[in-house]
Amino acid sequence: MSIKILKSLKDNLYTLKSLVAGDAKLIVGLAILIIFLVMGFVLPSFSPYKSKGWSQVTRDVPPCWEHPLGTTSTGQDLFWLLTFALQNSLILGMVVASVGTFVGVVVGLVAGYRGGYLDGLLSSLSDIFIAIPSFPILILLAALFLGRIHILMLAAVFCLFNWPWAAKQTRSMALSIRERTFIDSASFSGIGMIGTIFGEVMPLMIPWILANFVNTVLVAIGAEAGLATIGVSSLEEATLGTMIYWALRYQAMFRGHWWWITVPVGVIVILFIALFLISLVVSERFVLGKDRR
Amino acid sequence: MRPIVKYVITRMTSYFITIFIGITICFLMPRFVPLDPVTIMLSRIKSVARINPEAYQAMRETFLEIFGLKGTLQEQYFNFIRRAIIGDFGISLAAYPSKVNFLIAIALPWTIGLLATVSFIAWIFGNIIGLLAVYYKDKKISSALQWLSIAVYPIPYYIIALILIYVFCFWLRLFPLMGGLPIGFKLSLDFRSVLTIIYYSFLPGLSIFVVSLGWWMLSMRALSINLSKEDFVRFAKMKGLRGRVILIRYIFRNALLPQVTSLAMGLGTIFSGSLVTESLFSYPGIGQLFYLAISENDVNLTMGVVTLSIIAVSTSALVIDLIYPLIDPRIRYGGR
Numbered sequence: 001m002s003i004k005i006l007k008s009l010k011d012n013l014y015t016l017k018s019l020v021a022g023d024a025k026l027i028v029g030l031a032i033l034i035i036f037l038v039m040g041f042v043l044p045s046f047s048p049y050k051s052k053g054w055s056q057v058t059r060d061v062p063p064c065w066e067h068p069l070g071t072t073s074t075g076q077d078l079f080w081l082l083t084f085a086l087q088n089s090l091i092l093g094m095v096v097a098s099v100g101t102f103v104g105v106v107v108g109l110v111a112g113y114r115g116g117y118l119d120g121l122l123s124s125l126s127d128i129f130i131a132i133p134s135f136p137i138l139i140l141l142a143a144l145f146l147g148r149i150h151i152l153m154l155a156a157v158f159c160l161f162n163w164p165w166a167a168k169q170t171r172s173m174a175l176s177i178r179e180r181t182f183i184d185s186a187s188f189s190g191i192g193m194i195g196t197i198f199g200e201v202m203p204l205m206i207p208w209i210l211a212n213f214v215n216t217v218l219v220a221i222g223a224e225a226g227l228a229t230i231g232v233s234s235l236e237e238a239t240l241g242t243m244i245y246w247a248l249r250y251q252a253m254f255r256g257h258w259w260w261i262t263v264p265v266g267v268i269v270i271l272f273i274a275l276f277l278i279s280l281v282v283s284e285r286f287v288l289g290k291d292r293r
Numbered sequence: 294m295r296p297i298v299k300y301v302i303t304r305m306t307s308y309f310i311t312i313f314i315g316i317t318i319c320f321l322m323p324r325f326v327p328l329d330p331v332t333i334m335l336s337r338i339k340s341v342a343r344i345n346p347e348a349y350q351a352m353r354e355t356f357l358e359i360f361g362l363k364g365t366l367q368e369q370y371f372n373f374i375r376r377a378i379i380g381d382f383g384i385s386l387a388a389y390p391s392k393v394n395f396l397i398a399i400a401l402p403w404t405i406g407l408l409a410t411v412s413f414i415a416w417i418f419g420n421i422i423g424l425l426a427v428y429y430k431d432k433k434i435s436s437a438l439q440w441l442s443i444a445v446y447p448i449p450y451y452i453i454a455l456i457l458i459y460v461f462c463f464w465l466r467l468f469p470l471m472g473g474l475p476i477g478f479k480l481s482l483d484f485r486s487v488l489t490i491i492y493y494s495f496l497p498g499l500s501i502f503v504v505s506l507g508w509w510m511l512s513m514r515a516l517s518i519n520l521s522k523e524d525f526v527r528f529a530k531m532k533g534l535r536g537r538v539i540l541i542r543y544i545f546r547n548a549l550l551p552q553v554t555s556l557a558m559g560l561g562t563i564f565s566g567s568l569v570t571e572s573l574f575s576y577p578g579i580g581q582l583f584y585l586a587i588s589e590n591d592v593n594l595t596m597g598v599v600t601l602s603i604i605a606v607s608t609s610a611l612v613i614d615l616i617y618p619l620i621d622p623r624i625r626y627g628g629r
Contacts, residue, residue, distance in 0.1 A: 124307065127307065127311075128307070128310065128311050128314055132311065132314065132315040132318065132603065132606075135562075135568070136564075136568075136583070136598070136599045136602045136603070137315075137318060137319060137322070137599065139568065139583070139587060140319060140322060140323075140587075140595055140599055141322055143587040143590075143595070144322065144323055144330075146333070146590075218447060222449045225449060225451075225452075226449060226451055226569050229451050229569050229573070230568065230569055230572050230584055230587070231588070232587060244455070253458065253459055253463050254463060258459075261455065261459070265452055265455055265456065268448070268449070268452055269448050269452060272447040272448055272449070273443070273444055273447055273448070275447065276443065276446065276447035277443065280443065
């Protein structure tokens, strides 16, 4: 079973390789993403400043040699603040995407493959979670913590509202894969249910899981930034959203400190376009159940 | 029992269960968070005024009463559900002594007026442009449009709003940084009032329009391209029908169905989805009210708005499911 997964992973990697060659959208998306990943996970350890402290540098300096992106009215260097913000936002996004996708895929696979009573229960549970509007509840929760909610707590709530989308789609894919003949051969050859689900059904979904992962990263970072913009996120931490919050709070735009607001807004725009391009290509290229032409 | 009746009953049941669970989560959340709103509120008052202990205790009792936080958890819960069913959310503290219902009733027309109109206009334009992009898919303009919508769609609407504020309010100074109406403007039923409202709502509207337009274009394009590979379209081509006829009568009509669903779902989320836009533009709608409620720690008002948006989302999902067989004759419920 594990060999099978490895093999299918290898196959997928080969196709990924052939994809990267010659697809402008994917190359652009991946290049931008890699730059941001390096900025978020490698650079912070070289930072001369702390991530949270205020008044560490001269305030309101426009971009110059010493401060490549300028400084804020709170006395932070924007470039290094940005690296911390990217780190936190990307961690939040990836935690939500990993947990949400994992739970969703497992629930969806089991529901779709097993069917029956268990399917009914899991499906109606995810339907209810989809129907509950998450944004007002998130705002309510974050507001109750008065802008001091822990970023992982935020991630946990995002996960709670995120897994059902993955579960719903995985279930419908599992339903169609279940009917194929090789699934019958697998179960006749004595592979158990769990083995069949994870060894035979899931590998076919890996491209979709990848696209869903990237999409969820995007959604989670966007949701946090939205909450932060109105001041109900983890305001002490540096995230892309709280950078916008503090810039708005200090009226950066109208005091002529354009660099302060432009940096987080610009980075969000570029990051989101990059993530969207990647998920677009991945989901376009691997349409489940259709041969790749 | 006829299958359709059975379907309607099941669907209605799940509708009420969904609303019930959503409201229950909202009820439980403030009670399991370590900070309680009454203490926060009192500490704010204490920081500006000196209060003796008896008065403090009396105020605490009154606030607990107003917020519905008195009694055991069960008592509070039944009280809350009862009030939610009759639609009475008590008195707002941020705008004391107005009733929550009154505040919502004032804000509601603004949000519905702006968001429903803009969503609908964006939907129509997006569908038409998306379809044209498929028809002229070999032209340069089509791929340019596609790149444009790919670049715009993933950007959150509040980021677009910030960019618009920067360009139009700060840089070009064409529009006011205030939604709704100018201060002291008397509303009357004449042409000038309408123009003023449109002028003041233009930027918040535009920020929502831009993002949803990109989405509708992309999904219309994707749906049409998928449909054009279907057998019935190939058959129509073999029959020798003209491209335009196939596009409108075969592809467009079928692609419209999922688009109608998404539009209805989108309309359901306008009360919560507009929050950031409305607070950025200080537009006097539900979102702004919600923002006020959160920043002033007004539990009753928050609960009122959250309940309203939960009901709106669930109801729009219910309406779609119920009217879907009317607009799509291929769907049959239950009868196998």
